[in-house]
Amino acid sequence: MRPAMYPVPPPSIFAPLAKAREVEGVSVQGSEVKNHLHKTLELNGRWKFKPDPEEKGEERGWFYPEFSDTDWEEMEVPSNFVDRCELQNFYKPVWFRKRFGRLEGEVRVLFEGVDYLAEVWLNGEKLGEHEGYFCPFQFRLTGKLQEENVLVVKVQNPFDRGIRGRGVLLTFLSTKHYPKGVLNFHDCRPGDCLSPKLSQSLGTGGIYRPVRLLVSGRVHFDWVLITPVLEGKNARALVDVFLSNEASSPEEVELQLELEGVRKAWKVVAEPGCNRVRLEWPLENPKLWFPWDHLELGGPHLYTLRSRIVKDGECWDEREDRFGVREVRLGGELEKRGDRRVGPEAYHWFLNGRKIFIRGTNYLSTEWMSRVSRELYEKDAELIKRANMNMVRVHAHLEPPLLYDVFDERGIMVWQDFTLQWGYRADREFREKCKRMLAEMIYLYYNHPSVVLWCCHNEPLWIWFKMGNRRLDDELFQVATSIDPSRPVHKASGKGDSHIYLGWYGGLFTSVRKRRDPFPTEFGSQAIPLGFTRWVEDAWPPKVKRWRYHDAQLSILCTYLGSWRKYRTFEEFAKASQLYQAELLKYYIEQFRIKKYNPTGGCLSFWFVNWWPSIGWGVLDHERNPMLGYEALRQAYSPLLVCVDWEKSIFRRGEKVRLPVWVVNDWHREFGTCVVEWRLSRTRNRVIEGSRKWTFAEIHLPWINFPVLSMPTTVCPGEEKAEVLSEGSFELEVPADSVRKAGEISLSFGEPIDLRLELLLTRGEETLSSNRYHFLVR
Structure with a gap:
């Protein structure tokens, strides 16, 4: 169960791991620490910077310490290039x-994070270079320092010339050169799929994470x-400590570990x-890590391991690592067909031996990662929990x-995706680069109990066509499964799990009722934030190219909402x-939950937040203001849900309709005898009528817009007042x-x-769940 090592080249912080030699630790009585040698100094703050559009910085000696940078401007580090207007669409070195x-x-x-290419000098000496955006990298400075030192970094967010074509062809013909996932090409980022240049605008480059001296x-x-390894009621923590001796001869040190107030020490001769x-480290009756919505099973308990390297009473280095005791696996048990499949193709989730139904969404906080903070992540976590979700898929990025x-x-x-989206080069050099980065991802997030699955690639082209780099994903899958045997690994999202866009890319969303999907990981539709006209000048009436730059698929919106021209104001259309x-979201989720474990093991909507001022699939706008879809998610994802299994919302006069009522309980506790009360009322609903016709508003930007053969008509809430017609109950x-x-x-x-x-689930005087639906008789 211990992780395997995969070779990673310098200057990655994980480069030493694969070369590590095994050494024994001899248990000893721990010594007292009298003073601390280790410390951390921040190099964040104002840095001098200068763009290099001609790429002649090296020729002009910009890396020499004596070079005069008095006329250079200053930039805050960490930051992204997008924070400077002159660098927002700059692809040359800075x-x-x-x-x-x-x-x-x-x-x-x-x-800690430089996007994407970095070369580093100290006092005129080149230390090395690094490619990537998420993995920390480091250089040893011992023996190179002077009284005053000049650290120089050349950073480039390169233009990816593998992105080519227009519209849908841009997606399927592109064989990208840089594994940046959604951060340099996606239909939810600036430029959508308009052109190679626009699709890479407002890029993510920069020294976007802290720089430190250790x-x-x-x-x-x-x-x-x-x-962590569970063994009945007990557990063991298998701890692999990697430490480097920078001296030329062996060094005897004391390795001290402290967990839950217990301290142990080992004598180690470091080569x-x-x-x-x-x-x-044995753990008797450990507190297990469970998701927040299963407090009846335990909750998200964490352990903190404190580690020290001590020499003659002096602490040479120190660190803290948190972990959780939890075991995750995927299995089958499809009740009606007696299916006993195991592994990713079944998608029934077991945490610590208990089956957990997944309710979640896809997530990207922002592409400009210098802007993230604990406050932002805690706010998003609270919004996720308030919507009754227990999982997010970090979508094709880190x-x-x-x-x-x-x-x-x-x-x-x-669910952690690797940073691959759609098509890429197929050569060996690119495959080796991706395998190295995948190993870095696994080591970086290995100790986090929240990470329950690795996915190698989102929507590679080979899952649909006889094209694309399947060999890349086969090799990535082998690397991931060999490094981490403690987690499930999925080769390609969209293959095995389901991406379903009925009611958006063609068809009606009610057609999902006929499907039997083990684990849908994408479904949804676009919605227009009410603040869009505040963020984008002259946005109404719609300018097709401008809306498309902000990700709006206007022709599809008009297919399901009717032409924007029939709406008097932007607010009405939005x-x-x-x-x-x-x-749409409410219908999808309720259908998946009615099919719980038969075969569906959970579902993840697409997606949670529109991370920039855009018209996307999120239920929050970029300012984190909830749209109506957020409340629909919150309601449909209630752990205890009463719902109706309906096929259509418009009935003919005289038609006899039977509506099955279901109660879904995701908690691992019973509620005993309950009552479902229902009430049918006359009211005034709102009807949104689409169009059977194809909309050619985007004909200059070829996009797959499948025809809708029947009129898309959606019955929505209207007036609140209502006249009760009939009511009843079930026990x-x-x-x-x-x-x-x-x-x-x-x-x-008639x-x-x-x-x-209206539905109400009660137990005695306690209301457990409620729901409502809207229908028409014509």
Whole structure:
């Protein structure tokens, strides 16, 4: 169960791990620490910078310490290029310079995140270069420091010339060169799929995470990996400590670990280079990590392991690592067909041996990662929990480690995608680069209990066509499964799991009723934020190119809402789009929950937040203001849900209709005898009528817009006042983690009427769940 090591080249912080030699730790009585040698100094703040459009900075000696940078401007670090107007669409190098004083001891400079290409010099000497955006990298400075030092970094967010074509062809013909996932090409980022240039506008480049100087003794930590193993009521923490000895001869040190107030120590003889010490820590009756919505099982308990390297009473290095005791696996048990499949193709989720139904969404906080903070992540976590979701899929990119810290604490599970989206090069060099980055991702987030699955690629082209780089994903899958045997690994999202866009890319959303999907990980529709005209000048009436730059698929909106010309104001059109999205999401989720474990193991909507001023699939705008779809998610994702299984919302006069009523309980506790009360009322609903016709508003931007053969008509809430026509109730038992049919409501009306159906699930005087639906008789 211990993680395997995969070779990663310098200057990645994980480069030493694969070269580590095994050394034994001999248990000893821990010594007292009298003073601390290690410290961390921040290099954040104002840095000198200068763009290099001609790429002649090296020729002009910009990396030399004596070079005069007095006329250079200053930029805050961390930051993204997009924060400077002149760099928002700049793809050439940008040079940075920072001065600092002399330090004693073993000194390294750590870059926590630079996007995307970086070359580093100290006092005119080139230290090395790095490619990537999410993995920290470092350089040893010992023996190179002077009284005053000049650190120089050349950063480039390169233009990806593998992105080519227009519209849908841009998606399917592009074989991108840089594995940045949704951060450089996506239909939810600036420019959508308009053109190679516009699709890469407002890029993500920059020194976007902190830069630090690390001071330690000759022996210091490289990394610590912790693997919890459940064994009945007890557990073991398998601890792999990686430490490097920068001296040329072996060094005897004391390794001290402290967990839950208990301190242990081992004598270690560290050989020159990286050393791996394998330790075990028994945990009796451990507190297990469960998601936040299952407090009846335990909740998100975390352990903190404190590690020190001590030499003669002096602490040479120190670190803290948090972990949770939890075991995750995927399995089958499809009740009606006796299916016993195991692994990702089944998608029934088991946490610590208990089956958990997944309710979640896809997530991207922002592409400009210098703007993230604990406050932002905690706000998003609270909004996720308030919407009754227990999982997010971090969609085709990686967030900074702070997100996973917050989700560990808040008990939100993470499906973690690797940073690949659609098509890429097929050569060996690119495959090796991706395998190295995948290994870095796994090591970086390995200790986080919130991360429950690795996914290698989102929507690679080979899942649809006989094209695309399947060999890349086969090799990535092998790397991930060999490194981390403790988590499920999925090769390609969209293959095995389901991406369903009925009611958006063709068809009606009610057609999902006929599907049997083990695990839908994308579904949804676009909705227009009410603030869009405040963020974008002259946005109404719609200018097709401008709206498309902000991701709006106007022709599809008009297919399901009717032409924008029939709406008197922008607010009316926007409200209609939000009503449609809310009804679609509610229908999808209720259908998946009625099919709970038969076969569906959960579902993830697409997506949570429109991270920039755009018209996208999110239920929050970029300012985190909820749209109507957010309330629909909150209602449909209630752990205890009463709902109706309906196929259509418009009935003919005299038609006899039977509406099955279901109660879904995701909690692992029973509710005993409950009552479903229903009430049917006459009201006045709102009807959104679409169009059977194809809309050619975007003909200059080829996009797949499948025809809708029947008129898309959506019945939405209208007036609140209503006249009660009939009512009734059903009694049923509600077991733990169950789906139960409560009864059927029969309807038949001989005249046109607008109807509202209200449901209430009660236990004694306590209201457990409520719901409402809107129908028409024509």
